[in-house]
Amino acid sequence: MHARSRILLKLSGQVFLDKKTGCIDGSLASSIVDQIKTLSTEHQFGIVVGGGNLFRGNQQGKILRLTPWSAHTSGMLATLINGVILRDMMHRAGIPTTLVSAVYCPEVAEPISQQTIDNRLRNGDCILFAGGTGNPFFTTDTNAVLRAVEIGAGQLWKCTSIDGVYDDDPVKNPTAKKLQKVSFQQALDMKLAIMDATAFTLANEHGLLIRIINVFEENALKRASQEAQFGSVIQR
Numbered sequence: 001m002h003a004r005s006r007i008l009l010k011l012s013g014q015v016f017l018d019k020k021t022g023c024i025d026g027s028l029a030s031s032i033v034d035q036i037k038t039l040s041t042e043h044q045f046g047i048v049v050g051g052g053n054l055f056r057g058n059q060q061g062k063i064l065r066l067t068p069w070s071a072h073t074s075g076m077l078a079t080l081i082n083g084v085i086l087r088d089m090m091h092r093a094g095i096p097t098t099l100v101s102a103v104y105c106p107e108v109a110e111p112i113s114q115q116t117i118d119n120r121l122r123n124g125d126c127i128l129f130a131g132g133t134g135n136p137f138f139t140t141d142t143n144a145v146l147r148a149v150e151i152g153a154g155q156l157w158k159c160t161s162i163d164g165v166y167d168d169d170p171v172k173n174p175t176a177k178k179l180q181k182v183s184f185q186q187a188l189d190m191k192l193a194i195m196d197a198t199a200f201t202l203a204n205e206h207g208l209l210i211r212i213i214n215v216f217e218e219n220a221l222k223r224a225s226q227e228a229q230f231g232s233v234i235q236r
Contacts, residue, residue: 004044006121008148008156009036010140011215013053013082019161019216024053028216029086032159033093035221036126040095043225046127046151048144049086051078057136072136076103079140083130084108096125102134117150127151141199149206156208157224158195159215164232165194181233200234210234 015032018025036045055061055078061071083099090097098120101109109130110116120127129147132138141158148156167190168176182190184204188197194212203210213224213231223230 004040004042005155006044006046006151006153008046008048008144008151008153009221010048010144010156010158011050011086012160013050013078014161015159015215016053016082016085026089029089031219032215032221033086033089033095035219036090037093037095039221039225040126044121044124044126046129046147046153047086048129048140048147049079049082050140051075051080051082054078054081069136072132076132076134076136079132080105080108080130083128087128090126090128096123097128098125099128099130101131102129103131105131114150121151139196139199141195142202145199145202145206145208148208149202154209155211156203157211157213157221159213159220160194161214161216162194162212163214163217164212165192165234167192169193179232180229181235184234184236187234195234203234204236207236 011032015029016024016026055074057071057075061074066074080101080103083101087097087099099109100112100116102112104111117127132140133143133146144156144158162170165179165182166176167179170176184200187200211224211231211233213220217223
């Protein structure tokens with residue numbers, strides 16, 4: 001069997017919600033799982049799952065007047081809940097998946113270590129990362145780049161509700177121009193908000209290619225695998 005290329009998927013917790021109503025809906029998450037299964041003959045995936053559908057530290061944390069540490073920690077725990085849900089969906093689809101967590105919770109997930117990651121990858125598993133970096137104040141983008149490096153991925157696909165990188169916020173500015181390819185230095189110079197500066201810098205240091213795709217489009221992962229022009233690319 002030929003070696004599979006490794007890809008890190010950064011999934012927002014919004015994939016568990018209906019985009020129009022904001023209510024819990026598993027149809028998109030189920031579609032993502034089905035696409036991962038189809039693509040698994042060519043690619044081995046790692047997944048970083050967010051927790052924004054349950055708790056956002058910079059939103060609900062402020063409303064509840066939490067300390068920054070408590071707000072960020074609550075957000076990291078939300079990712080663990082989503083990790084349990086997604087692991088169950090992956091197993092039901094017949095995809096060997098190991099859930100690891102940077103927040104120590106051995107009853108639920110294996111503690112993160114490079115040895116565990118390497119062993120599970122050799123077994124052919126998909127590695128599902130939860131608990132952020134285990135430390136507050138780091139974004140899920142930075143965490144996604146970190147985990148991509150740990151699994152030896154060549155690409156990181158950030159799955160969002162926007163179809164690529166723009167020179168301005170396309171939601172606020174309808175004349176914003178889509179950029180097909182951007183260098184990390186350009187992203188930093190233009191202060192593009194699609195990812196944070198720490199994530200860009202770390203990805204650049206390790207030669208990681210980042211693709212920004214709209215996961216709400218039908219068969220988005222399949223299209224990203226087959227169509228070079230789908231979404232936008234950020235690279236050296």
